[in-house]
Amino acid sequence: MKGLGARGLGSEEPTAAPVGRVSVETRWAAILAGGDGTRLRTFTRQLTGDDRPKQFCRILDGATLLDQTRRRVERSVRADKTLIVVTRAHEEYYAPLMRELGPGALVVQPENRGTAPAILYTLERLRLVAPEASVAFFPSDHYVADDDRFMAHVDAAFVAVAARPGRIVLLGVEPDRPETEYGWIEPGAAEPGERDGTPVLTVRRFWEKPPRQVAAQLQAKGCLWNSFVMVSRVATLWSALGRTVPELVRAFVPLHRFLGSALEASIARAVYSRLSSTDFSRRVLAESAGHLAVLPVRGVAWNDLGEPGRVIETRRAVASRLAALA
Numbered sequence: 001m002k003g004l005g006a007r008g009l010g011s012e013e014p015t016a017a018p019v020g021r022v023s024v025e026t027r028w029a030a031i032l033a034g035g036d037g038t039r040l041r042t043f044t045r046q047l048t049g050d051d052r053p054k055q056f057c058r059i060l061d062g063a064t065l066l067d068q069t070r071r072r073v074e075r076s077v078r079a080d081k082t083l084i085v086v087t088r089a090h091e092e093y094y095a096p097l098m099r100e101l102g103p104g105a106l107v108v109q110p111e112n113r114g115t116a117p118a119i120l121y122t123l124e125r126l127r128l129v130a131p132e133a134s135v136a137f138f139p140s141d142h143y144v145a146d147d148d149r150f151m152a153h154v155d156a157a158f159v160a161v162a163a164r165p166g167r168i169v170l171l172g173v174e175p176d177r178p179e180t181e182y183g184w185i186e187p188g189a190a191e192p193g194e195r196d197g198t199p200v201l202t203v204r205r206f207w208e209k210p211p212r213q214v215a216a217q218l219q220a221k222g223c224l225w226n227s228f229v230m231v232s233r234v235a236t237l238w239s240a241l242g243r244t245v246p247e248l249v250r251a252f253v254p255l256h257r258f259l260g261s262a263l264e265a266s267i268a269r270a271v272y273s274r275l276s277s278t279d280f281s282r283r284v285l286a287e288s289a290g291h292l293a294v295l296p297v298r299g300v301a302w303n304d305l306g307e308p309g310r311v312i313e314t315r316r317a318v319a320s321r322l323a324a325l326a
Contacts, residue, residue, distance in 0.1 A: 030126075031066065031139075033066050035054075039306055052093045059311060060315060065141050072151060084097065088111070089111070110273075113276070116279060116284060120241055124252060132234070134158055136154055143301075145301035166236055168292050168293070172227065175218075175219050178218070179225065184206075186203070186218065199295070206289055208281055248278055
């Protein structure tokens with residue numbers, strides 16, 4: 001991807017699907033790395049000596065969280081078909097990536113306006129270069145104990161989307177506590193026509209950051225954490241945004257015709273200057289239950305590293321596991 005502009009990203013080559021089934025879907029991925037990491041600012045400042053966001057920090061081992069996510073994603077999606085969404089204020093931290101990958105690999109937001117604009121900007125790029133593709137979105141600040149096993153579920157989600165193009169397939173992690181800071185997914189029945197293997201379930205309801213008593217009830221009922229890793233067709237996600245946040249989609253209309261041009265950055269600044277912060281989970285997923293499916297992820301330790309207590313707990317778990325292997 002090095003040296004390519006937005007209009008030269010990748011090539012439309014079919015990617016073989018796993019688990020013995022053939023798919024003509026072209027796989028893309030997008031890593032969301034534009035957050036400011038304010039809740040971890042004190043911790044990361046002590047770690048690095050500056051105010052870089054957590055995704056650019058070496059929190060768990062010798063690699064940054066973003067680089068760990070990139071390595072994980074490459075198990076399922078080619079590196080030259082992976083976009084990384086960043087924010088202009090963090091340029092000093094992502095500049096090495098630009099030199100390594102070329103500017104076409106980055107979706108540079110003028111400002112952080114939440115996950116919905118970040119996803120929409122990415123879809124704008126993909127509608128230009130790969131409108132028929134399926135895309136997997138990944139946050140850049142998660143801990144996954146077993147990358148191979150986790151990404152096997154992503155492979156299965158790509159296969160599920162190939163079979164049912166109108167679905168957004170979420171990876172739902174089996175919980176080990178009644179967490180109040182995560183979104184929860186209440187699964188329904190198995191999708192019609194699903195075969196043996198990794199089940200894909202309908203979504204009965206989406207719960208965003210419930211109080212502890214409700215979270216405990218959800219855990220007891222077999223509900224799942226929303227990992228915010230999701231796979232869908234580009235067109236399906238675009239339709240979901242248009243249905244739930246049409247004003248946001250309209251705001252991006254002026255940007256579309258300038259993608260890949262010298263004017264893209266200035267038009268994007270004008271668009272973002274008028275945006276309010278919009279959360280994809282609350283505004284899109286929570287209003288789209290009938291269009292969602294969930295693929296349960298069991299037996300894989302997972303954490304969202306968005307809160308100091310979870311970071312400390314995860315660092316201890318990783319150190320303990322490494323000590324046991326020594």
